[in-house]
Amino acid sequence: MSILFKGGTVVSAKDRRQVDVRIDGEKIIEMGTNLKTKDSNIVDVSGCFLLPGFIDAHTHLELNNGKGSMGTADNFYTGSKAAVAKGTTTVIDMATPSKGSSLKDCLKVWDQLARGNSSCDYTYHMSIIEWNPSIKAEINEMIDAGITSFKMYMAYDNLRTTDGEIFEAMSEIRKFQGMLGIHCENGDMVNKMIAKFVAEGKRSPHYHPLTRPDSVEAEAVERYLMIADLVGLSVNIVHLSSKRSLEAVQRARARNQKVYVETCPQYLVLDDHLYDGPEFEGAKYVCSPPLRKISDQKALWDGVINGQVNTISTDHCSFNFEGQKTIGKDDFSKIPNGMPGVETRPELIYTYGVTTGKISLERMIGLLSEDIAKQFSMYPQKGIIQVGSDADIVVWDPNTTGIISATTQLQNVDYTPYDGMQTTGSAKSVYLRGQKIAEEGQVVLEKQGKFIFRKSTKNN
Ligand SMILES: [Zn+2]
Structure with a gap:
């Protein structure tokens, strides 16, 4: 039976309108003022906003590199439930092959992790961690399989490729109008800095950010964008964290390059004083790039406000504090990198x-949903409430208040970096392709997620 949402305000990246919304099956079928009931179930959403389901374009919901204790605390089942409970109805997870594995095999592994387990819709960025003729031949196959975006690394010895390999991969991706995102940090410099501090006996979490200063990120951003300029590829920068990196992006844009910038909540609301917490507390915030200074935070907010930052996703990669983060108790370089979010x-x-007035709700919809859907070829199936789109709808109550807590979270991890923070506004209920899957922060219908097939588009 169809559902008619009455009395709410529909918000897009562009505007807000007081209209009723009728959904039937998986789709939005009618919008307008004072729609007749017909045979629909009425849902009164007076006082609430109707928002398109949020999309998180950067998750590592499940990562198990075979080292047992180093697998992520969450898996697709728990991570996707935590996502939908608060309004995120689609994730783009980082499919990450092991060395020597084909992209096809990695895709199979990720499908096995997600299919039947995921409570949100999903697709993947395919990670390219080595470059050879067979991987090259698989780029086209990935596009044909609906995977139009790729991920590469300039840091982490087990994941990174050379500049030449990045150049070649970009050239291949360009042929098929794919999208590439790169983790920008100068891996050689990071290794040298870590070795230096560890040798000097400086091994507490306090030293983690000092091994990966903003120059290490900004240099990699600059180099990456120069390579992209040579190839003529529009590119994405994942988890951009610093003012100097944003300046490198501005230089590229000034020479007419198309660059997409993603940042994450941790860089907007947390800062590097947290590495100086008591005892080993700083380990909770060990992620790369690390949390930055207040001046970086301010520059990122300015970027969010003026459009230099395009999207906000999480880089969710959860490790328990006890038993996982504590592996690095005597050496920060052994602390698994990542935070839940x-x-x-x-x-x-x-x-x-x-609520602070920095951005409008419309801008938030762009950052968390609509612009992500457009960038990653899911629009208008996802990212907007309009006739014909998937009925992924968040009924948002702007008046609730809450406190983020490790004890009440759904993420399957023993801490949250935002513990104790007060929040305003929350998802009252969440619909995924027409089905109510969450209510008042709890999942009421699980494992309904499906793979979203994407087509590469020109002009990205
Ligand atoms: Zn990541």
């Missing part, structure tokens, strides 16, 4: 962005 992004950005 897929659950908290909407409330954090609404609270710190919208």
